[in-house]
């Protein structure tokens with residue numbers, strides 16, 4: 001079920017549990033501000049999720065409450081992960097689902113990185 005982008009942060013969500021090391025992930029990158037790991041149900045040959053380490057529900061929440069250092073660190077991490085995965089030259093797509101119409105399912109901000117094949121039009125028609 002899609003979540004409410006303005007809901008209070010629920011620290012039992014699956015990405016909070018991954019951050020606490022309670023459940024495993026296939027980690028590809030970690031620094032002070034961000035963690036990146038492979039999506040459990042990939043929608044493209046490369047499908048990586050990048051999450052901030054702070055407790056933010058959505059892009060809306062993060063862009064409103066995040067510190068300058070957290071936001072800069074997160075944006076730089078997304079770019080670094082894509083570079084490390086060799087996705088810059090062939091190209092890739094970033095996606096952040098927000099709230100109900102965005103069909104966000106996990107209530108901890110995450111940016112999807114998709115690549116590894118031509119990704120077609122931006123949205124399903």
Ligand code: 5GP
Pocket residue numbers: 014025026037038039040041042096097103104105106107
């Ligand atoms: P959303 O629809 O919220 O933008 O995307 C949530 C993503 O999280 C989905 O692509 C889903 O496959 C992924 N996901 C859900 N649970 C897990 C998990 O336990 N581990 C990993 N690695 N990905 C997960």
